[in-house]
Amino acid sequence: MAITKKDVMHTGKMADMAVSEQEAAIYEAQLEALFKWVNDLSGVDTEGVSLQHSNLAAHLRPDDPVVNLELAKELRARFAQEEKDCAKVKKVL
């Protein structure tokens, strides 16, 4: 799995993150070395392995509401204005 400077910059964009030419040049060599190392994994036989031990709870939290009215009140107090249970924030752009 080879990675080029162009890949680094494009991947940065995908993450909504500006990566400068200079940073991309630094990362290119480092990521090349990292992905060579990661290539060791390709030799491991994972045929038939399913993700049964992966702790799905870590990724999928239950959708039960946890009501903390005191905290909600405090958080809302941090905003100057609110409307219909929504905090009004400054325009971003």
Added chain:
Amino acid sequence: MHSVAEIVAAITSGQKTAEEITRESLSVISQKNPSINAFVEVFEQDALAQARAVDEKRARGEKLGPLAGVPVGIKDNFLYKGHKVTCCSKMLANYEAAYTSTAVERLIQADAVIVGRTNMDEFAMGSSNETSVYGPVHNPVDLTRVPGGSSGGSAAAVAAGMVPVALGTDTGGSVRQPAGFCGVVGIKPGYGRISRYGVISFASSADQVGVLATTVKDAADVLEVISGKDVHDCTSLEDPVPSYSSLFTKDLKGVKVGLPKGFLDGLDDSIKNRVKEAAALLKSKGAEVVEVSLPYAKYSAPCYYIITSAEASSNLGRYDGIRYGYADTTAADLNSYYLNSRAPFGLEVKKRIVIGTYALRSENYEACFLKAMKVRELIREDFKKVFQQVDVLLTPTSPTTAFKIGYHDENPIALYLADLYTCQGNIGGLAGISVPFGKDKQGLPVGIQFYGPILQEEKILNVAHQVEQ
């Protein structure tokens, strides 16, 4: 600084006040922190107020908590209401916590005194504490060397006697590796033992809260206070928390210790020999030491860097200037707004986001991320099988002792190998502890590590306690 048990005894008996103990801690910090840089902020007035509250509680004849008056440092990724928390990143400069993390809240409920926030690698990404926006931490044993990371500030604060105990987090070894480098004890319990509510996320399937202390008993007593189910974190486990230090035994008769085959190959003699000496010591205390096989464990480090970087690329998506973090309000359009607002991340954090995003790209997902997840399953199976044969595993904590600051500047990927023995615990969800065991040729502390199955922290605490004795 005295041990946790000594402090609690002195305050409970009235031999010392919590305020006196806190002032002692603040005095050591003010004297040593300028050269070590372990604390990035000291909560002097709040700490003294908390200490006085403990003294008043005692004066009223009320029962004191199990950590009465114990000064504690918290890593700069634990939320503590009304206090700054920055993950040692420019991205969160001046961010103030709106609520308190469960681990810190439990310390406060136990009458501990929170003295300040400790330095760390930016967003906990690093093994040397050199990526902090506040500058590197210097190892108290040798100021020209790193303390390890990412909880380097917490380890250095304990090693320098600024506080008897500190909280850290451990995603790939970030409590145990700095503990090893600084000559203190560091424990990362099994996944789910301690709530992560209010701890800033790095990689959710591996992040764990841990404790750094000068003795195993201190680490055990603090672990007991902060462990257990929390309704705010559904990954925290229901299982009851034992009174760990009451389970320490006189010897190790009946305990089976596994020494993984090949783990000492290629290591420097000064580390290899300490592990062999530890094995001999365990035998002399009645343990049976046997060689075990973990054929997939060698793939832990590449798996770790792919999986945790992928999770980090998702977790750190929230720093967009709208939900959290720096906002570039001068941007001309929305696209530039996002790109510029995410610019304050440091080099290492950006690199991990790039690695993670790259591994998750549709053309790489199967060969990279999914492959790493499948190999992780094989590693977990390895550990599951081995813990049917033995009670605990003995390994080195790190392949080296503390290296010079700047040593890995030219080849930062080589630094990733510093987590070789510790990231296995996070990939496997195991409980792990590093305990100091002798020195290397240069007089630097060597850490040895014990692994145990999830929810059996008492086993590793007991063997670590025996070795410490």
